[in-house]
Amino acid sequence: MTVTLADVAARARVSPATVSRVLNGNYPVAASTRERVLRAVDELDYVLNGPASSLAAATSDLVGILVNDIADPFFGIMAGAAQTEIGGQEGTGRAGGEKLAVVCNTGGSPERELTYLTLLQRQRAAAVVLTGGAIEDPAHIAAMSAKLTRLADAGTRVVLCGRPPLPGSDAIVAALAFDNRGGGRRLTEHLIALGHRRIGYVAGPVERTTTRHRLEGHRAAVAAAGLVDEKDVAEQERLTVHGSYDRRSGYDATLELLRREPSLTAVVAANDTVALGACAALRDQGLRIPEDISVAGFDDLPFSIDVVPSLTTVRLPLFEAGARAGRLAMGNETPPPGGIATIPAELMVRGSTAPPRA
Amino acid sequence: MTVTLADVAARARVSPATVSRVLNGNYPVAASTRERVLRAVDELDYVLNGPASSLAAATSDLVGILVNDIADPFFGIMAGAAQTEIGGQEGTGRAGGEKLAVVCNTGGSPERELTYLTLLQRQRAAAVVLTGGAIEDPAHIAAMSAKLTRLADAGTRVVLCGRPPLPGSDAIVAALAFDNRGGGRRLTEHLIALGHRRIGYVAGPVERTTTRHRLEGHRAAVAAAGLVDEKDVAEQERLTVHGSYDRRSGYDATLELLRREPSLTAVVAANDTVALGACAALRDQGLRIPEDISVAGFDDLPFSIDVVPSLTTVRLPLFEAGARAGRLAMGNETPPPGGIATIPAELMVRGSTAPPRA
DNA sequence: CTGTTAGCGCATTCAT
DNA sequence: ATGAATGCGCTAACAG
Numbered sequence: 001m002t003v004t005l006a007d008v009a010a011r012a013r014v015s016p017a018t019v020s021r022v023l024n025g026n027y028p029v030a031a032s033t034r035e036r037v038l039r040a041v042d043e044l045d046y047v048l049n050g051p052a053s054s055l056a057a058a059t060s061d062l063v064g065i066l067v068n069d070i071a072d073p074f075f076g077i078m079a080g081a082a083q084t085e086i087g088g089q090e091g092t093g094r095a096g097g098e099k100l101a102v103v104c105n106t107g108g109s110p111e112r113e114l115t116y117l118t119l120l121q122r123q124r125a126a127a128v129v130l131t132g133g134a135i136e137d138p139a140h141i142a143a144m145s146a147k148l149t150r151l152a153d154a155g156t157r158v159v160l161c162g163r164p165p166l167p168g169s170d171a172i173v174a175a176l177a178f179d180n181r182g183g184g185r186r187l188t189e190h191l192i193a194l195g196h197r198r199i200g201y202v203a204g205p206v207e208r209t210t211t212r213h214r215l216e217g218h219r220a221a222v223a224a225a226g227l228v229d230e231k232d233v234a235e236q237e238r239l240t241v242h243g244s245y246d247r248r249s250g251y252d253a254t255l256e257l258l259r260r261e262p263s264l265t266a267v268v269a270a271n272d273t274v275a276l277g278a279c280a281a282l283r284d285q286g287l288r289i290p291e292d293i294s295v296a297g298f299d300d301l302p303f304s305i306d307v308v309p310s311l312t313t314v315r316l317p318l319f320e321a322g323a324r325a326g327r328l329a330m331g332n333e334t335p336p337p338g339g340i341a342t343i344p345a346e347l348m349v350r351g352s353t354a355p356p357r358a
Numbered sequence: 359m360t361v362t363l364a365d366v367a368a369r370a371r372v373s374p375a376t377v378s379r380v381l382n383g384n385y386p387v388a389a390s391t392r393e394r395v396l397r398a399v400d401e402l403d404y405v406l407n408g409p410a411s412s413l414a415a416a417t418s419d420l421v422g423i424l425v426n427d428i429a430d431p432f433f434g435i436m437a438g439a440a441q442t443e444i445g446g447q448e449g450t451g452r453a454g455g456e457k458l459a460v461v462c463n464t465g466g467s468p469e470r471e472l473t474y475l476t477l478l479q480r481q482r483a484a485a486v487v488l489t490g491g492a493i494e495d496p497a498h499i500a501a502m503s504a505k506l507t508r509l510a511d512a513g514t515r516v517v518l519c520g521r522p523p524l525p526g527s528d529a530i531v532a533a534l535a536f537d538n539r540g541g542g543r544r545l546t547e548h549l550i551a552l553g554h555r556r557i558g559y560v561a562g563p564v565e566r567t568t569t570r571h572r573l574e575g576h577r578a579a580v581a582a583a584g585l586v587d588e589k590d591v592a593e594q595e596r597l598t599v600h601g602s603y604d605r606r607s608g609y610d611a612t613l614e615l616l617r618r619e620p621s622l623t624a625v626v627a628a629n630d631t632v633a634l635g636a637c638a639a640l641r642d643q644g645l646r647i648p649e650d651i652s653v654a655g656f657d658d659l660p661f662s663i664d665v666v667p668s669l670t671t672v673r674l675p676l677f678e679a680g681a682r683a684g685r686l687a688m689g690n691e692t693p694p695p696g697g698i699a700t701i702p703a704e705l706m707v708r709g710s711t712a713p714p715r716a
Numbered sequence: 717c718t719g720t721t722a723g724c725g726c727a728t729t730c731a732t
Numbered sequence: 733a734t735g736a737a738t739g740c741g742c743t744a745a746c747a748g
Contacts, residue, residue: 372734372735373734373736375734375735375736376733376734376735379734385733386733388733391733391734410740413739413741413742414739414740415740416740
């Protein structure tokens, strides 16, 4: 029923090996022969059997990109950029030696993250790109570290994008980490410079590197300015509410923050989406932004410049980082020294922050 | 080096066939034997060789989900929902009979769409879900139709989600189409009911089903109200500007619309993201929304309720449709009669539309 | 440059 | 309920 390489060989009057060679293009073949084979391929509508090919060659052209939330542009931008670098060399129409770059949505679940890695390992994936913050549970870190080591041992190139290097796993090609701490610190410093003294923080989910680093940056700025004593954990926590990285969570957390401290003059959100929810909550409380209260986000997603007022935030070069991760996964770029690179975060001051009211 | 099924068999003191049987779980095996095998699997850290397995069984556990733009939540929401239905049955940790649901980003390019389908065909994918509007170029339609027919013939289940059925391709499991035309019509009828008479339309890319259907709905409403004669193509086109489905395009197109017709009292955008760009352009021209001019979007993406003013739009049940497509792809839901279902679109009236100024 | 030969690792007959 | 044998379709030495 389905046409095989042998059929093509018969039609082109050559051996199967020759067909394989022209298809893979990694071996000298006479132009006339190649022509004949290609014609037979087209006439027969032949499509290579991937599993058979992978089995024989002990490699596959699958590249997996893991994301925490596919509906979040933060991941979409990185994944899209990586995918373009990996599978983007504009096919010949016949789909030659291209890689199959695919994105896998873990939904932020540790189990699904591991499951996907196993599935990719099973497929003998050529490379795996892990994007976004990691979960900090010790058991999960250990499991991930072991799994990534095994993947790397099996020849899969592992690249981290927007995620700090995993302790104990040096089998990795490269880790591109965002300077979340620095960005968080500069953002809050900006607020303090404007004159804010009572600043609430809407944090992301606990046990996430991204959450922790941004929060640490914020608290470092707060402590440096003497707003809250570095040792006063209770007060730090009073001004912090954790939630997930979505709008709803930002809305609820902001209400809670206002309840705890009605005299707040600024709210810093874990990311832009959360900031949107925070703005909505504030507005529903009759507060004007930025006249009555300032709001800041993180990531500088495309919509941030469009909301009213436009959002003060921290720009992360998501597209560039994703593209670089893609090249690294393909072996088209030399890894940074030590395999680790920190990607700078840039403060973007816009309309949602202003001096507090006198 | 890498451990194979034979190694597991040796360790468990059974034949390779038995190991295969417990792993696939589709054959009676004594409980004690199964136990022994499973233990050996864990001890050896064995991971099935996907390519070998697929080759022998002539099937694979790969399911592809094609999207036009992975950075757009419109696709992210559908893809995420589909992926959950397909690969979401919470693995046992050992990754049993799970499917590998992956999303492929075509970037809206016809070539890449076909390339991805070929790549998935090569992998002998178990199913393919195509999301979002289709390109209307006749050559591409023919190529797609042929490709999908071949995929279906090879046993791949093909499901369309948010895309109208392809002419000539009845090998498809099901097509879930959004009522873009009806939604577009009701949206413009709402504007007309408010008293608007000069309405500009920022359309999506030409040659896309989604673009065309929404625009047709809009024009049907306009014609029914007698605002522009159905035959007056020149006037219809004067009040329409095409662009891509992004913010920037919405911004530019709106400026152009204003140039052509400064007395516009309402702008209808191809989708919410475009509407955001339109709002920005209007504001930059010193116009207030909705006092001076009304704006409407389409899709009801999560941010639409958060922008100021909140966006009047048309709600599409993206999550539900994606989930249903996922179940259809898995064979867990019976296809609609004729394989085609039209999914209703609901008008959401919010703050961005109001009666025009007297 | 091209043909021949051997597996790759597993699922599946068919026996037992 | 389990084992032995066969072949899935292709690539990779190895010859020539």
